[in-house]
Amino acid sequence: MFDIYNRKIDYIRISVTDRCNLRCIYCMPEKGVQSVDNKDILSYEEIIYLCENFAKIGISKIKITGGEPLVRDNLAYLIKKIKSIQGINNVTLTTNGILLEEQIDSLVKSGLDAVNVSIDSLDEITYKSITRIGDVNKVIRGIDKTLEYKNIVVKINCVPIEGINDKQILDITKLAKNKNLSVRFIELMPIGLGKKINGMSEEKIKKIIQENYGELIVYNKPMGNGPSNYYSLENFQGKIGFISAVNHKFCNSCNRVRITANGFLKTCLQYNEGQDLKSLIRSGKSDEEINEVIKKTIYNKPKENRFLEQNCCEKLEQNIMSQIGG
Ligand code: SAM
Numbered sequence: 561m562f563d564i565y566n567r568k569i570d571y572i573r574i575s576v577t578d579r580c581n582l583r584c585i586y587c588m589p590e591k592g593v594q595s596v597d598n599k600d601i602l603s604y605e606e607i608i609y610l611c612e613n614f615a616k617i618g619i620s621k622i623k624i625t626g627g628e629p630l631v632r633d634n635l636a637y638l639i640k641k642i643k644s645i646q647g648i649n650n651v652t653l654t655t656n657g658i659l660l661e662e663q664i665d666s667l668v669k670s671g672l673d674a675v676n677v678s679i680d681s682l683d684e685i686t687y688k689s690i691t692r693i694g695d696v697n698k699v700i701r702g703i704d705k706t707l708e709y710k711n712i713v714v715k716i717n718c719v720p721i722e723g724i725n726d727k728q729i730l731d732i733t734k735l736a737k738n739k740n741l742s743v744r745f746i747e748l749m750p751i752g753l754g755k756k757i758n759g760m761s762e763e764k765i766k767k768i769i770q771e772n773y774g775e776l777i778v779y780n781k782p783m784g785n786g787p788s789n790y791y792s793l794e795n796f797q798g799k800i801g802f803i804s805a806v807n808h809k810f811c812n813s814c815n816r817v818r819i820t821a822n823g824f825l826k827t828c829l830q831y832n833e834g835q836d837l838k839s840l841i842r843s844g845k846s847d848e849e850i851n852e853v854i855k856k857t858i859y860n861k862p863k864e865n866r867f868l869e870q871n872c873c874e875k876l877e878q879n880i881m882s883q884i885g886g
């Protein structure tokens with residue numbers, strides 16, 4: 561379907577949990593996280609029901625996210641069910657990769673199309689200083705095992721932070737030289753704990769890469785569902801992408817909406833606007849009524865983020881990223 565600004569909305573990110581087995585400094589506090597009550601988390605049946613409705617209005621691509629999606633039991637079951645819905649042709653996953661090695665076989669069997677793995681450093685100590693508790697070796701083993709499946713598209717997500725993992729940018733980039741995957745550098749967004757941390761600009765990251773690996777050559781062919789700008793590097797198997805929602809915003813071509821783990825249909829990351837679909841489902845509203853609400857909510861998707869404006873607006877998102885489903 562098209563929204564009020566004539567953008568085609570065909571992609572939804574579904575958060576299946578707000579829980580996580582890591583505590584990344586820009587995403588979750590070390591202690592005292594308020595988790596959503598289990599009874600308020602959408603059941604798999606509710607998620608499948610919503611996906612059937614999304615498919616009816618033209619959503620064809622689904623990303624499973626969280627929190628950490630692989631901490632939820634039997635995710636492969638959900639993926640298999642979503643993949644079988646008529647009209648849904650692409651189901652992908654964003655994970656921190658800690659549990660990937662043990663789950664990738666069943667995920668692939670369920671029909672998963674692609675995996676994005678978030679890894680901010682290849683160095684054990686730096687990785688732990690960001691995730692607080694993670695073992696980077698588990699993630700690397702998960703990536704390598706996933707790469708054995710030639711039909712699964714693998715992308716790496718890295719959020720560079722000044723003074724913390726900036727020295728790791730080259731090693732992360734080099735993954736795309738030696739392995740059949742692409743690397744994307746994500747600009748830190750001022751959401752939740754991200755407000756207190758300094759990310760790095762796309763320009764600065766590009767300079768570091770070009771000084772060491774040569775010219776980044778613009779790559780224009782489609783590479784997935786998202787807003788990343790991709791580049792090639794000579795002798796690299798994979799591409800290098802940049803997603804810079806703050807300083808290079810892509811709102812005029814935004815194709816996505818989100819569902820939080822507790823069933824809130826969220827139309828832009830920065831704002832708390834949207835619709836509580838869980839309450840509608842649980843109050844017994846008809847399929848037609850729910851479908852109308854979904855269409856109306858998506859139609860009114862905000863025009864753009866205003867991250868660069870101080871105190872820009874009233875309806876700002878107050879949740880942390882693991883609760884939103886980044
Ligand atoms: N746990 C999974 C993971 O880490 O990939 C999925 C959820 S996580 C919220 C999704 C992505 O959002 C990760 O790549 C993470 O690095 C990114 N992220 C979290 N907080 C962010 C922020 N403030 N700005 C930019 N990216 C952020």
Ligand code: SF4
Pocket residue numbers: 580581582583584587588626627628656678881882
């Ligand atoms: Fe967990 Fe992902 Fe947030 Fe890190 S970025 S704390 S892995 S949800």
